[in-house]
Amino acid sequence: MEERLQKWLAARGLGSRRQAEEWIRAGRVCVDGKPATLGQKVTGHEQISFDGRLVRAADPAVQRPRTLVYHKPAGEICTRSDPEGRRTVFDALPRLRGQRWVGVGRLDVQTSGLLIFTTDGELANRLMHPGTGVEREYAIRVQGELDDEALRKLRNGIELDDGRVQFRRFQYDGGDAANRWYRGVLAEGRNRVVRRAIEAVGGRVSRLIRVRFGPMALPRDLPRGRHRELRPGELRDLYRVAGLPAPEHIRPRRNAFDRRRRRG
Numbered sequence: 001m002e003e004r005l006q007k008w009l010a011a012r013g014l015g016s017r018r019q020a021e022e023w024i025r026a027g028r029v030c031v032d033g034k035p036a037t038l039g040q041k042v043t044g045h046e047q048i049s050f051d052g053r054l055v056r057a058a059d060p061a062v063q064r065p066r067t068l069v070y071h072k073p074a075g076e077i078c079t080r081s082d083p084e085g086r087r088t089v090f091d092a093l094p095r096l097r098g099q100r101w102v103g104v105g106r107l108d109v110q111t112s113g114l115l116i117f118t119t120d121g122e123l124a125n126r127l128m129h130p131g132t133g134v135e136r137e138y139a140i141r142v143q144g145e146l147d148d149e150a151l152r153k154l155r156n157g158i159e160l161d162d163g164r165v166q167f168r169r170f171q172y173d174g175g176d177a178a179n180r181w182y183r184g185v186l187a188e189g190r191n192r193v194v195r196r197a198i199e200a201v202g203g204r205v206s207r208l209i210r211v212r213f214g215p216m217a218l219p220r221d222l223p224r225g226r227h228r229e230l231r232p233g234e235l236r237d238l239y240r241v242a243g244l245p246a247p248e249h250i251r252p253r254r255n256a257f258d259r260r261r262r263r264g
Helices: 006-010 017-027 121-128 149-158 193-200 232-241 256-263
Strands: 028-033 048-050 067-072 110-118 136-143 156-160 161-164 169-175 179-186 205-213 227-229
Touching: 006 028, 006 048, 006 121, 017 028, 017 121, 110 121, 121 232, 136 193, 149 156, 149 169, 149 193, 156 193, 161 193, 179 193, 193 227, 232 256
Parallel strands: 110 205
Antiparallel strands: 028 048, 067 110, 067 227, 136 179, 136 205, 156 161, 169 179
């Protein structure tokens, strides 16, 4: 069965569908020795290469997709490599054979907290797509205090250089006069959007932690710099908000009594 090349690449964990489209436009993908074109369809029987290396055409169902949560410390960057030699989030992830970790969104170098990584490129694409509207929740420490007018603007929406941003929820969460904590919820993931929004109303973020992405909260028992695989129930919730069917191996199994009842 034919499918679009970018979808085929994403299904094999090379990256999200959006990333695959960028690679095709840049001429980094070839089909049978010729540069691929955006929208081109393939069956998987072709010789498909990425940056000169042959992409394995094995059925992605042979290798179950993996998804994990990572507690990013401040100071790590979210790229696969860094010319300055800084540590990246990918340095802490398990090694894979025949698959590739795809990060679901990014956090800037000084932001810590929850990151999700998956080998399912389509899941990553859906979760990151603006149309899906997946919520991101942050714990935000601000120097000083945001007044009522600043809070009103954040809740009602403000204009930034790259467009309007509006918090779904933004509320005070404790602290003293020098540093106050707030909780903010957005349904988008633009670059440094939380910090820029706070600066636009006269505040300054001194610490920023992502504590939730969609249905997945940062586990309280997960130390910084560590990761764990998502449990079946957590995975099902993640596929549900992405609008995708859950992989077969994490679907709830009906017992024999349930099957007899359905037949009866």
